[in-house]
Amino acid sequence: MKALLYTPSLPRFFAARVLGKRFPRRLLPLRLAEVPLPQREGFVRVRVRLSGVCGSDLALLYGKSPPSISPFFSFPAVLGHEVLGEVEGSLVAVNPLLTCADRGLPPCPACQRGEEGLCQNVAEGSLAPGMLGYNRDLPGGWGEWILARPERLYPIPVHVPEERAVLAEPLAVVVRGLKKLKPWPKEVLILGMGTLGLLALQALRALGFSGKVYAVAKYPHQAAKAKAFGADALFSNAREALLERARRYRYLLFEGHRGGYEAVVEASGSGAGFRQALALAQEGGRVLLLGAPGLEWADLSPFWFKEVGLVGSYTYSPEEFAQAVGLLPELSDLEALIGGIFPLTDWQKALSAKGKALFRPNVS
Template structure:
């Protein structure tokens, strides 16, 4: 079978691999859609934590079950599925407390272990979500949208709160969309005007702010000097993540959804006087996937306009570098098999 390997920084290669063999409690899934994520792009450029080379990338995955060993009979051959790519141990303190998304021995497909940028994968049936009610495209983007949904759930966001989201990539857009679902007033911040326009169009952001144009004064004006009660940073930028502290209301929360391979620092008096809550939000759980599936099924989330670029599997390597460039205007790229 064909697979694409990231052999080292800036190097992808199409190779032939042996087909996987069905194991007890697993399914062999033929991959039909692969979403390209910031994680894949960061790994390609050598900026992804928890990563080693060579690695088969790909963790935003949708496909069709070809073989299955499911004692509960919930999944059958021919089912369309979305893959939950977070392989947790099930026994650590996080898993025992239902926080499988931050397992102490987490193995994420395409990061810690080989992912789904290949024709066939073997996945535990516990990590498959049947999506016969969705399209393949919709199934493939459940994962990135679930990360945003999880961040909003973790923040315990209440209707009527004003939130600020740094970064308008796919994860930030998901945060905005699900914050709006919770009834929040959403302010989007980015450095690209076209991205900010997309935030209003797709995520229904109430206000947008260019981070390069007096952002602090603008946010103060929009909130009558109160500043947002919840700030989400989905940039993956160390500078942005440090600057975000100064945008949080007194008594508010700062939620890091993005991840950066760097040390972060902040001014403790500013942090302390606000009695600020600093939170990390990692991955997502089956509950988040199910919530996103329902939102997509109901039409609340528009996947068609979320996906802006599309290529066949055999041509992906030729396009990968271009997706890193701002002028390509990528929101979400999908690879088809």
């Protein structure tokens, strides 16, 4: 089958890390190749309808992934963990986790609790390390077919468009993260109006949050979407949001603040966003990391000087994935997040698309 194969290259890794998005896309360690689809007992073939480009995929390609998580991936691999598939004519969202049950192992303590996203055996058992999309034994969604156990397939509710259904996986990450903010605060500030931030804006309301939601949107098109998705107030940058709520104090060359927001959701995945979130949280407030900053410097004083609490969301439990799929009919106009649908041959264009890029590997 045709697929986009990622093969690590240390020289390209370091060059991309230094140059970032200035690194030529044609030199990224990604190529269109013929890849065999393996056979595996207990797994079914799933035809890929759509597969998303995630921020973590871009972080990997541009050398921004933290080295400490590298033992839990395996390469070369076909990327793509946000997958909408088709089995016997029916659309399914694919849970890409490969945990104890998938690996032929007895359940670890986390899996026994139903917390498969915290599985302790992601680098053990009969499969190579990593989830679908970061696993050398099983191809991800940037190819024409994948393999998955039937328990990992969630039927899509009727009348949900494909461009919305493919967002089930990132929505599950958001759902898990937002639940960690309970008991609900009176207000939430969301940093970053990319896919995760805009999903969080809508999901908050769908999960029953009735307080104020503020959004920091860097670009005009993101601000327009945030307003359409129901943000109560918009800020063009983090400093504007901070000065709206905090008091400034100065000593010599240094500036400090008191006040801020009860809860801050960092959805940009950048080091700058992480530092801004810590500054924006009020005394005793909470910060939720939905994005995935890697090796970054940060002033850690807010954790003790302001007693800010920090939580994160990386994956999900089976119940949270099912909850996200169940929310799809309630969330309006998520298709507006899509920045383009591309065949595998146009992967360079997909990686530079504004908005959420999708691959359609099976182009008829």
